[in-house]
Amino acid sequence: MVSSTTIAGCEGAGVPALRINGLSKHVHRSNGGLVKAVDDVSLEVIPGEFVVLLGPSGCGKTTLLRCIAGLEHASVGNIEIGGGQQQRAALARALIAGNGLILFDEPRSNVDAKVRDQLRQELVTMQHKLGFAAVYVTHDQVEAMQLADRIAVFGAGKVRPVASPRDTYRRPLSRYVANFVGTTNELAGRVASRSGDEIVVVTAFGPIRGSAGHPALRENDEVVALWRPEDTLVNDL
Ligand SMILES: Nc1ncnc2c1ncn2[C@@H]1O[C@H](COP(=O)(O)OP(=O)(O)O)[C@@H](O)[C@H]1O
Ligand SMILES: [Mg+2]
Missing domain, CATH: 3.40.50.300 (P-loop containing nucleotide triphosphate hydrolases)
Structure with a gap:
């Protein structure tokens, strides 16, 4: 075996x-x-x-x-x-x-x-x-x-x-x-704000809200936002 x-x-x-x-x-x-x-x-x-x-x-x-x-x-x-x-x-x-x-x-x-x-x-x-x-x-x-x-x-x-x-x-x-591991979406951006674990990243497609993947991330840091396809929400305008 x-x-x-x-x-x-x-x-x-x-x-x-x-x-x-x-x-x-x-x-x-x-x-x-x-x-x-x-x-x-x-x-x-x-x-x-x-x-x-x-x-x-x-x-x-x-x-x-x-x-x-x-x-x-x-x-x-x-x-x-x-x-x-x-x-x-x-x-x-x-x-x-x-x-x-x-x-x-x-x-x-x-x-x-x-x-x-x-x-x-x-x-x-x-x-x-x-x-x-x-x-x-x-x-x-x-x-x-x-x-x-x-x-x-x-x-x-x-x-x-x-x-x-x-x-x-x-x-x-x-x-x-x-x-x-798995499939990932990626978008480059810049940290707009951070409060505890919650972080907002400004990207070419607008702001993305998520959780900070690294304790050292600060405002204005250049970052990559990563998310799983099943976490994408599509709403009407
Ligand atoms: N005895 C060896 N002589 C030369 N190169 C080796 C030897 N053992 C491993 N390597 C090299 O080390 C790297 C890792 O090999 P290995 O441990 O077999 O990888 P994996 O099991 O993840 O496929 C490879 O680039 C391989 O060519
Ligand atoms: Mg092997």
Whole structure:
């Protein structure tokens, strides 16, 4: 069912199933160049939590999973899995313990639609029953929405803000996330006024009222107003 699965141990109340601190991984290109496949990623997964890493092909998802699994050494940063510092022995212990953290690398990408849905249901049932924490990699935003407790949108080696599927869609914390998940309308403009979270932006099509996506936004700042198509209201004049 899974193309790549690793199980690592996780014991103790209040201890995260996984903690990644400032992890970077440099890889060598065939032309001799060096690129950061993973760039300063920090992420915490609590026991029993299902975190989906969502990002386009080539953005570094597999490299990050391989670092978590101990198959690659991080260039910078460290990883803690349940009992302490990640190391191969932790994986062996966990395989015997049989619970903790499970890593999935695009396990449903090569199966047809009907089987995909069955697999999703089985995976959810299994996770609820066994209670393991999971890091699940996919480029498929629908799959991410269906499975995740929290989604970590991944782009160019970096994890963008991590949030629940609802908040990722309704209140994305960056323009990158807004554009990667779902369909977005965009209009450039300038902040006319701000009162708490409420903000008015003047655009070429008139003023737009909305909520401030960033605490630092001030009057006269040049901004981009983003909204979902279903939030558009059309009235007669
Ligand atoms: N061992 C490697 N050698 C050279 N380049 C690599 C290696 N592993 C990954 N890369 C490069 O790092 C980037 C991220 O790859 P990968 O982690 O496989 O992305 P994803 O799983 O998101 O598709 C890509 O540009 C890929 O070509
Ligand atoms: Mg991959």
